[in-house]
Amino acid sequence: MNKLMITTANDLEGYRVTRQLGVVRGLTVRSRSVLGNIGASLQTILGGNITLYTELAEKARQEAFDLLVQHAQDVGANAIIAMRYDANDIADGVTEVLAYGTAVVVEPR
Numbered sequence: 435m436n437k438l439m440i441t442t443a444n445d446l447e448g449y450r451v452t453r454q455l456g457v458v459r460g461l462t463v464r465s466r467s468v469l470g471n472i473g474a475s476l477q478t479i480l481g482g483n484i485t486l487y488t489e490l491a492e493k494a495r496q497e498a499f500d501l502l503v504q505h506a507q508d509v510g511a512n513a514i515i516a517m518r519y520d521a522n523d524i525a526d527g528v529t530e531v532l533a534y535g536t537a538v539v540v541e542p543r
Contacts, residue, residue: 449513458535460498462497463524465527501533512540518534
């Protein structure tokens with residue numbers, strides 16, 4: 435597979451779904467380090483964007499996304515439709531990030 439097409443929409447304009455392969459997902463669980471929490475606490479004093487947490491959130495989303503793509507490729511998809519993210523705290527300082535969608539095979543109309 436060359437390029438996996440991914441959309442949050444329920445279809446891809448100009449393509450038709452020829453096969454649905456089911457739900458695919460990428461899940462990562464991340465915790466904040468003690469040093470990261472201290473640094474972020476110092477940033478809160480100044481206000482604004484807490485870059486240490488922003489970087490952690492972005493890294494977690496990217497990892498979940500990459501795992502989603504791998505799962506879709508493993509089942510033979512060339513596209514993912516209805517892609518979404520979800521995040522939950524599962525313990526103090528521990529967050530899960532889930533990327534999910536429907537793996538499909540599409541072809542140009």
